[in-house]
Amino acid sequence: MQRADRSVPQGSVFAPLTFCCFLLQWEVVQRTLNGSQLYTYSVCNVGEREQDNWLRTTFIQRQPAASRVFVELQFIVRDCTSFDGATLTCKETINLFVSEADADVGTTFRKGQFKKVATIAPDEITGKNELRINTETRVVDNLLRKGFYLAFQDNGACVALLSVRVYYKTCPATVQSLASFKETVAAGENKDLRKVIGECVDNAVSEEQPWIFCTVDGEWVVPVGQCQCKAGYEKVDNACKECPEGFFKPTASGDSCQPCPAYTQKQGTGAESCPCLEGFYRAQTDSEMDPCSGLPSAPRNLVASTTQLSAGKLLLSWSPPEDTGGRSDITYSVECQRCDGLVCQTCGEKIRYDPSSSGLTDTRVSVSELDAHLNYTFTVEAHSGVSAYAPQLPSTSALTTSLHYTEPPKITTMRLVERTPTSLSISWDVSPKARVQPRAFRYELMYRKNDANSDVTTYTVLILDKDSVQVSDLAPATAYMFRVQAVGIDGSHGSSMEEQFETSSEDSLTTNNTAVIFGAALGGAAMLFIVAVVLFLRRRSVTPPPHLYPLVFTEQLKPLKTYVDPHTYEDPNTAVMKFAAEIHPSHITKQKVIGAGEFGEVYRGILKAPGRKEVAVAVKTLKPGYSEKQRQDFLSEASIMGQFSHQNIIRLEGVVTKFKHAMIITEYMENGALDRFLRDHDGEFPSFQLVGMLRGIAAGMKYLSDMSYVHRDLAARNILVNNTMECKVSDFGLSRVLEDDPEGTYTTSGGKIPIRWTAPEAIAYRKFTSASDVWSFGIVMWEVMAFGERPYWDMSNKRGFRLPAPMDCPSAVYQLMLQCWLQDRSKRPKFGDIVPLLDKLLRSPDSLKTIADFDPRISIRLPSTSGSDGSPFRSVSEWLESIKMSQYSENFNRAGVVTMDQVMQMKNEDIKNIGVRLPGHLKRIAYSILGLKDQTSTLSPILIV
Structure with missing residues (x-):
């Protein structure tokens, strides 16, 4: 067997292993192949039966991470048909075996220690006249010990083993996204991808550690995280290089270095920033990439103007600075000093600015509540985003002026x-x-x-x-x-x-x-004298002296309207002073927040004025940062309330206007808004008590109507309830006085209308009258009798529908609702008719015993067959929640009523027995069960005629 070649090209994924061979019944043969001398291990005992020839390698040490190696064989196999008479025992395959060990066992050899890897068959068979070399590769996987032996077995083939190469695969060392990764041994066939942690190259950083996967085939895949060059460095090929001179990079990023912006000092190599030149600055919100900017110059052409119709007011105006310093975020502030002789002092909080005294973007401001015959010095400063960082004084323009007007005497x-x-x-x-x-x-x-x-x-x-x-x-x-x-x-x-x-x-x-x-x-004589004087004056001039x-x-001498619209005053502050008492803030103690209004928070507080008993009050506050218009709108409600005096109208105690934080002080209503109060006490009050509450609301509305006043936002949420359950009309934010036209209508100038409570003509034509308030009162009646239920429930369009009678609503009360909802507003009752009618019902309680027809199929709040999505109720708790009776879920569970089929079988007595005692709750659950049983019913709206 040949020794494996160790000369592996650079970047190869093959890592070779070297070894020698241990010969068992094989021969070493020298052959010439293609002109080269080769030594081969050969065996060719095809004529003998039961051949078992082995060739074992020496001990091959394994790299710890290389659990998977590849064995590449080059060999020659003779064609069995080329042997005469030996075809019965001749074979054309060899077997590959492996045996693991922690140490070299020398020449000791036992077949039982080896495990078969594969049977290898040639692709090319060598005949008598031509040699054909085969190359086959097999994988030996899951190696765990320090080394291993390979063995080749012949069972009767004529084979020559030319070479054996053993290697494992690696992912080569690489640099990706400025992160370097070391050479890594590939994982085994059945192993997960091997995760490899990388390191950023010099002068590079990463928010998260970079890593990558090495596959079983020695390939890098799925890099995660990337390194970026530090501030002052940029990427060049696979390295981070310093920024050249005159360039900078402020942060670690993939960006390139940029030239220093305008009005900055150029730096040497590796600069992270370019500081501003002297006299130039950057704002906190500016980035290092932005140019530096200078301070704005002073505002120009500061002038003050006033008119006789605006006594106590000045309009200051000016032109923008000639030099803005290269910025567009220019704002202005105004400071005031008043001088009485040689003594000057700041104007203080009494002076008011509209829209504000600072942060102005427009080049004008209105200054009010100035005193006559005093000199005022106004200083206008120009600011930009860099003014706060400049050591020198801001750019200013000053103007001294006086107001000369005659104050009304005392x-x-x-x-x-x-x-x-x-x-x-x-x-x-x-x-x-x-x-x-x-x-x-x-x-x-x-x-x-x-x-x-x-x-x-x-x-x-x-x-x-x-x-x-x-x-x-x-x-x-x-x-x-x-x-x-x-x-x-x-x-x-x-x-x-x-x-x-x-x-x-x-x-x-x-x-x-x-x-x-x-x-x-004597009077007659005087009258004759006056007539003579008048005739004399008329002869001299038709126009009276100025x-x-x-x-x-x-x-x-004719009585005028008893209500004066504060919006008709040129200065709304005058209306506040006229109709509302001024309270010193030291007399008010705020205790806790009880709500939030359009302009600020509402507190429960204590009013302790000199000479008066301490009383609980509600304190409406104006949120900080208000404009002059917001302050006037806030106080206009006090100007309205201050003109009313009735036990069913919320009482104004006074206002705080002469101090920084404006407040409106009203009587405190312990039980809060009527709709929430009724929802919290659902079913607890009898009809007689509810009608009594309606009578109080109607009396308050009659008082307003007699004053030629339209509320426009009458709803249960705007009715307050005290601790004796007395109802009082409140919230005059949308209210306006009636005009003098024959019909007494008012056309709104825009804004939202509370659709669910508003009469059709007010919605269609934005015409409001006392008759439209009567329509709203009819909705309030329904809210009260329905214990605070939302009118029209979740219907997106109420037009064309009348609200059905609530449960247990007396027929006489529901008939009055229908009269309030007549399409022709002239046929609706007036509040002067409603109050005595309710008084009559209260004097005759028996008249309230006749109950209006109630159909649970019409009441959208009691679904007849299913939940809100149209599907049947899936549980008893879902059904109880739909009728707002979820507080009884535990009662049903304890009674064993856990399915809707069981609910359908319940009777009134069963409902009582599980603990439902309140009459209103008992009827609501019973009516809902009735609606559930009648699954063929459909909604039957009553159209407005």
């Missing part, structure tokens, strides 16, 4: 001049400071009866040009409250004063007849 005293049974004459004084200023103001006088027992408070408003007035057509012996305040021509209001005066009784009329006659005569204002008492 009313100091009010006094009664004269009174009769039907009239009162009063006058008032203003602060001395106002007397030396121009008279650019009038007076607004409001008066009302001081009647605590009345549900409706009616104000009469007079606009006057002088500091006295006589009010007529009053009731005898009646107390009236008078409030007067000065109003500037720009709409600003001075502080007001309120006093009570009382008309005299009828008994005093007789004793004063003489005085009355004398007064009448400092006089016509007094039209005939029109002004």
Whole structure:
């Protein structure tokens, strides 16, 4: 046997093993083949029977990882037909055997130690005249010991063994994705792919360790993870090289080095960054790849403007900087100082900016709540993303300006001049400071009866040009409250004063007849004098002097609307001051968050005002970062609530507006929103108690309707309940006053409408009236009688359907719902009709005993045959969850009712016996079982006619 060739080409996957041979009954023969002398191991005893000739190799040491080796044989086999008379014993195959060992056993040979690997047959048979060499390769697998022997057995063939080559396969050393992998022995045939861990080449790193698989055939497959050149290095072939001079790379990545960007210092080789030149900067959000930028120059052309209609306000405007420093993220901030003589100080939190005092992207800002006759210095700074990193001061423009306008004077005293049974004459004084200023103001006088027992408070408003007035057509012996305040021509209001005066009784009329006659005569003379003066003035000029204002008492004495829309005020802050009391924040203690509104969180708190008993309140807050418009929208609800006084309307305690964090303070309603309260107490209240709650809601809505006021968002979620279960209307965010057109409608300017609660004409034409509130009240009635169920359930389109009567709903109550839902709004009842009707039902409890028809097949919340996906209920718990009775799942389990077939057999008595006691819950489960039994029923909607 020839020694295996050890000269293996570079990169070969063959690793040879060397050995010699141990001859047993074989001969060494020298032959000439193709002109070369070869030594072969031969045996050719074909004429003898029972041949058993063996040739064993010497001990072959195995590499520890090489559990699989390949044996390549080159041999010659004579054709058995070429031997005369020996065909019966001649064979043309040889056998390959293997035996493992941990040490060389020398010449010791035992056949039993060997295991057969394969029988090898030639592809080419050698005849008498020509030699044919065969090459065959066999695999010896699963080798475990330190070495092994190979043996070749002949059973009667004429064979010559020319060479034996033994080798194993390896995956060669390689570099892939900048990771180097060492030469690895291939795995065995039945073994998994061999995982090989690699290492990054010099100056390369990897987030995860790179590795690759070596196959049984000595091939690399499926590389995982890759190395990347470090910062300051880039990939060149299979290595990482330094960035050249003037180039940089900031991070470990597969990117190439880049030239240093603009306004940076060029570095030597291997640079990771290019620092900014002096006077240039990068923002925190900028990358090392971005150029450096300079600071913006100062804003230009800063000016301030104001008008008479905007007293107390300034509009600041400016032009952008001439040099932006090469950046587009320019913002502006405004600072204010006020100077009184030689003393200057910051303007403080009183000054308001719209939209803000900092972070401005527009080149203008509105400044309000400025005082008159003071010098203000405004400084506008230009900022960019790099301003925070610059050591020098920011670029600024400053402007000093003053406001000169006449503040409405303060009313100091009010006094009664004269009174009769039907009239009162009063006058008032203003602060001395106002007397030396121009008279650019009038007076607004409001008066009302001081009647605590009345549900409706009616104000009469007079606009006057002088500091006295006589009010007529009053009731005898009646107390009236008078409030007067000065109003500037720009709409600003001075502080007001309120006093009570009382008309005299009828008994005093007789004793004063003489005085009355004398007064009448004097008044007639005065009237003649006034007529003469007026005729004289009309001859001189048709237009009255600009400092006089016509007094039209005939029109002004007519009672105006009792509700004033705060959105009609030019300055919404004026409406807040007029209708809401200011509370100092030190009097309010916030305790815990109870909800969240559109503008911020809602807290339960305590109000302890001087001279008042401590009371629980709800505190609505305005979230930080608000704009001036958001603040005005937030406080507008207080301007609305402050005008209402009724036991079924949420009461406004006051507002906080003169401090940084604005708040609205209302009475605290312990039981929260009505819909949630009813869901939490489903089935616990009788119909009589529910109708009583509806009566309170209707009374509150009648009060609003009498004030010519439309709520627009009446729903159970906007009704609050206190600890005595008294209901109060709240949430006036969508509400608006009625216009003066004959139908009293209001057209919205856009926004979302609560569709499920809104009347058809309001949805179609965005027309809102008290009649549309009546429609919404009908939905609220259904919500209350259904214990907070969602109207129309999960129907995506409610148009064309009437809500069916809830379970146990009195017929009279459901009929009232249907009247509220009439298509013709003129035929719907008014709140003035609804309140006495509900009172009548409460006075006659027997009228509530007749129950409206209830069909569980119509009620979508009680599915008749299946779950929400249309398939039959798969379990009792799924069925109970669909009717919102899942709290009784354990009761059904304990009673052994675990299948829907068992549920179908239950009767009312069975439901009681498993622990369902509340009448409302008992009926809900019973009605649902009834619906389950009637599987042929279909939904029967009632169309709106």
